[in-house]
Amino acid sequence: MTQSTGNTPRIIYTLTDEAPLLATQSLLPIIEAFAGTAGVAVETRDISLAGRILAQFPDVLADDQKVGDHLAELGALATKPEANIIKLPNISASVPQLKAAIKELQAQGYPLPDYPEEPKGEQESEIKARYDRTKGSAVNPVLREGNSDRRAPASVKNYARKHPHRMGKWSPDSKSHVAHMDAGDFYGSEQSVVIQQAGTVKVRLTGSDGRSNMLKTGVKVTEGEVIDATCMSAKALAAFIRAQIDDARAQDVLFSLHLKATMMKVSDPIIFGVAVSEFYGPVLDKHAAVLAEAGFDPNNGIGDLYARLPSLDESVATEIKADIDALYGERPQLAMVNSDKGITNLHVPSDIIVDASMPAMIRDSGRMWNPAGELQDAKAVIPDRNYAGIYQAVIDDCRAHGAFDPATMGSVPNVGLMAQKAEEYGSHDKTFKIPADGVVEVLDEAGAVLMKHEVEAGDIWRMCQTKDAPIRDWVKLAVTRARLSNTPAVFWLDPQRAHDRNLAAKVEAYLKDHDTSGLEIHVMAPVEAMKFSLERIRAGKDTISVTGNVLRDYLTDLFPIMELGTSAKMLSVVPLMAGGGLFETGAGGSAPKHVQQFEQDDYLRWDSLGEFLALAASLEHLAETTGNARAKVLADALDVANGQFLDSDKSPTRKLGGIDNRGSHFYLAMYWAQALAAQDDDAELKATFAPVAQALADNEAKIVEELIAVQGQPVDMGGYYHPDFGKLAAAMRPSSTLNAVIDSLAG
Ligand SMILES: NC(=O)C1=CN([C@@H]2O[C@H](COP(=O)(O)OP(=O)(O)OC[C@H]3O[C@@H](n4cnc5c(N)ncnc54)[C@H](OP(=O)(O)O)[C@@H]3O)[C@@H](O)[C@H]2O)C=CC1
Numbered sequence: 001m002t003q004s005t006g007n008t009p010r011i012i013y014t015l016t017d018e019a020p021l022l023a024t025q026s027l028l029p030i031i032e033a034f035a036g037t038a039g040v041a042v043e044t045r046d047i048s049l050a051g052r053i054l055a056q057f058p059d060v061l062a063d064d065q066k067v068g069d070h071l072a073e074l075g076a077l078a079t080k081p082e083a084n085i086i087k088l089p090n091i092s093a094s095v096p097q098l099k100a101a102i103k104e105l106q107a108q109g110y111p112l113p114d115y116p117e118e119p120k121g122e123q124e125s126e127i128k129a130r131y132d133r134t135k136g137s138a139v140n141p142v143l144r145e146g147n148s149d150r151r152a153p154a155s156v157k158n159y160a161r162k163h164p165h166r167m168g169k170w171s172p173d174s175k176s177h178v179a180h181m182d183a184g185d186f187y188g189s190e191q192s193v194v195i196q197q198a199g200t201v202k203v204r205l206t207g208s209d210g211r212s213n214m215l216k217t218g219v220k221v222t223e224g225e226v227i228d229a230t231c232m233s234a235k236a237l238a239a240f241i242r243a244q245i246d247d248a249r250a251q252d253v254l255f256s257l258h259l260k261a262t263m264m265k266v267s268d269p270i271i272f273g274v275a276v277s278e279f280y281g282p283v284l285d286k287h288a289a290v291l292a293e294a295g296f297d298p299n300n301g302i303g304d305l306y307a308r309l310p311s312l313d314e315s316v317a318t319e320i321k322a323d324i325d326a327l328y329g330e331r332p333q334l335a336m337v338n339s340d341k342g343i344t345n346l347h348v349p350s351d352i353i354v355d356a357s358m359p360a361m362i363r364d365s366g367r368m369w370n371p372a373g374e375l376q377d378a379k380a381v382i383p384d385r386n387y388a389g390i391y392q393a394v395i396d397d398c399r400a401h402g403a404f405d406p407a408t409m410g411s412v413p414n415v416g417l418m419a420q421k422a423e424e425y426g427s428h429d430k431t432f433k434i435p436a437d438g439v440v441e442v443l444d445e446a447g448a449v450l451m452k453h454e455v456e457a458g459d460i461w462r463m464c465q466t467k468d469a470p471i472r473d474w475v476k477l478a479v480t481r482a483r484l485s486n487t488p489a490v491f492w493l494d495p496q497r498a499h500d501r502n503l504a505a506k507v508e509a510y511l512k513d514h515d516t517s518g519l520e521i522h523v524m525a526p527v528e529a530m531k532f533s534l535e536r537i538r539a540g541k542d543t544i545s546v547t548g549n550v551l552r553d554y555l556t557d558l559f560p561i562m563e564l565g566t567s568a569k570m571l572s573v574v575p576l577m578a579g580g581g582l583f584e585t586g587a588g589g590s591a592p593k594h595v596q597q598f599e600q601d602d603y604l605r606w607d608s609l610g611e612f613l614a615l616a617a618s619l620e621h622l623a624e625t626t627g628n629a630r631a632k633v634l635a636d637a638l639d640v641a642n643g644q645f646l647d648s649d650k651s652p653t654r655k656l657g658g659i660d661n662r663g664s665h666f667y668l669a670m671y672w673a674q675a676l677a678a679q680d681d682d683a684e685l686k687a688t689f690a691p692v693a694q695a696l697a698d699n700e701a702k703i704v705e706e707l708i709a710v711q712g713q714p715v716d717m718g719g720y721y722h723p724d725f726g727k728l729a730a731a732m733r734p735s736s737t738l739n740a741v742i743d744s745l746a747g
């Protein structure tokens with residue numbers, strides 16, 4: 001961690017995981033050196049999965065192993081006006097990832113306890129509770145103390161139009177489709193209440209035997225807040241999955257499941273587990289006793305079963321493997337995550353993240369990879385109806401009109417509601433797998449029943465909260481964006497949903513607080529909104545989507561992936577409600593596939609454009625809020641550099657032998673230095689950067705050669721979740737010529 005003292009204006013740059021952490025090793029020294037010339041300190045805070053785990057266990061770690069709770073620190077900072085945080089994507093860990101990270105830290109000498117999946121006794125429950133704080137979407141809901149504004153800046157959109165990426169061709173005969181439940185899902189059972197008076201609510205389960213049990217007490221609620229409760233029937237889900245398995249086989253399409261088991265860290269792993277249990281049912285039933293003994297948990301995927309086979313008697317393990325292979329002969333083929341390695345769609349819950357997986361399918365002509373490594377039509381199972389329909393609408397559109405054309409299509413920016421753990425971000429501690437048949441009720445302090453569901457054992461029940469102030473802020477942000485970009489805005493709200501009806505009433509009321517004259521503002525159900533937006537983008541027109549938290553997530557991968565080929569090129573800003581700024585980098589995740597390639601070939605194809613855009617926005621915000629004129633000069637020059645970077649197409653080439661992430665950082669540094677040397681707003685900066693620009697330009701060929709020369713060899717990172725920073729820095733900064741120029745600027 002680097003830290004400054006006193007009142008130096010500062011930007012916090014987050015250290016995260018996987019590809020973005022690798023990119024940081026190369027980019028951060030450049031950022032620090034440039035920012036330093038304006039007296040801006042760039043400090044780092046570690047919010048990686050490994051860092052978060054270590055921060056939970058100060059009591060078991062030696063003094064030199066302890067790390068501070070940087071996430072808690074940044075969460076507090078996000079509620080203050082001085083916050084200026086650049087947030088890179090981090091791992092939202094599934095249980096298999098969490099266990100792998102713990103194992104790696106233990107092997108590095110950190111005396112951490114094992115993850116007690118089924119805790120026995122108080123001590124193990126306490127350990128599990130600590131680990132669970134680091135699991136799933138543990139970071140974003142803490143830092144996102146504002147709503148989200150994600151869009152492709154004009155320069156990026158123009159670049160995509162000039163250099164359209166490849167889109168898979170769609171056939172009108174495509175059999176690909178989305179399958180969702182028709183009843184018994186969250187959509188069908190949602191109830192919603194607007195809180196009239198601040199207080200607390202509690203959640204009570206009363207079993208059919210009359211005994212009651214508090215699932216949750218003391219949930220604080222504020223006036224005007226919207227709370228919802230909803231429930232998915234385990235029986236209906238299992239029947240639905242069975243029917244889809246049969247139908248996929250009958251139609252000869254791949255079976256694939258698309259969930260968000262990382263962000264919806266309690267409900268979706270259970271849904272994933274039901275799909276695994278149904279698909280592999282005959283084998284799991286036959287070997288139930290031995291698998292239970294081995295600790296297999298279907299919620300962790302069929303990969304968990306394979307991981308446990310070595311602990312079994314060899315003949316039993318061989319029989320289980322043979323039974324699975326035989327079962328594959330009776331099942332539809334599974335969509336593959338990695339067909340070369342035999343990793344299926346049901347192996348690990350964190351490999352099938354719907355926001356990225358559905359757009360990838362749509363980009364690849366609606367097909368997914370089959371076990372033979374070929375593209376094939378697929379059934380995309382998205383059990384809950386809340387949002388599944390939007391993807392079917394895209395598929396229908398592509399089947400009817402062909403793939404979208406990035407050279408001509410319009411854009412769909414997003415204004416997303418997520419502040420103060422809005423909607424599903426607030427569900428993590430209020431989602432339960434129901435232990436017994438009965439009734440779940442949400443009660444207020446006086447004991448009045450606010451919401452009520454009949455439940456059966458195994459059902460998933462969850463409650464969400466959405467505070468009033470974030471809703472007001474979201475409406476305001478939507479109007480501001482519509483006005484600034486002179487673009488129609490559509491609130492995606494479904495009149496069939498209780499929560500959405502409450503939101504729509506608030507939207508109607510809060511729109512009156514703003515001057516909306518001349519603006520085109522609609523409220524439409526998601527499928528209708530999708531159709532409306534698709535028709536417009538085919539005609540080259542833009543439409544702002546104004547959505548809740550989940551659609552924010554889904555749409556900000558879907559549209560950028562269609563429009564730009566990747567969501568890495570998005571500007572992703574979170575204007576914090578307290579006045580600070582959280583600048584996210586792109587809209588994608590931490591790209592584990594990129595790390596595999598880096599480890600194997602010393603080639604990192606991570607595109608840092610998202611970081612460049614976030615940095616410009618962060619410097620601009622810093623200049624505005626602290627009056628630092630030099631930061632403004634740096635920001636303006638970075639805008640120019642970003643434009644030139646796009647014009648010159650200096651993103652990673654994605655081919656060994658071409659520039660990768662590191663090469664793209666060199667070009668950004670050169671263009672940025674050149675823009676600073678060319679400007680006349682600040683003579684001192686001009687003088688500082690003239691020789692830097694000169695040195696970088698003079699040595700361009702040499703630097704590029706030094707950066708490319710290392711490619712093609714394996715890299716030792718000294719760890720995956722907790723790599724050795726010395727090794728990473730050496731690997732990510734292989735050009736001594738570039739390093740000398742940057743280090744001399746840093747002084
Ligand atoms: N903001 C956050 O903190 C987020 C974190 N996550 C976490 O990230 C991890 C991986 O999630 P996953 O769903 O696989 O999504 P990713 O976005 O990491 O991966 C999907 C694909 O997106 C493309 N991609 C994403 N970012 C970049 C980039 N900067 N440059 C080039 N390509 C990029 C790549 O696809 P292609 O090969 O097609 O170019 C990549 O393989 C998980 O642990 C998840 O929880 C996920 C989303 C957001």
Ligand SMILES: O=C(O)CCC(=O)C(=O)O
Nearest residue numbers: 092137140262263553587
């Ligand atoms: O919070 C998370 O786990 C993931 C968030 C995400 O995918 C996004 O914000 O786009």
Ligand SMILES: [Mg+2]
Nearest residue numbers: 355553557587
């Ligand atoms: Mg996302």
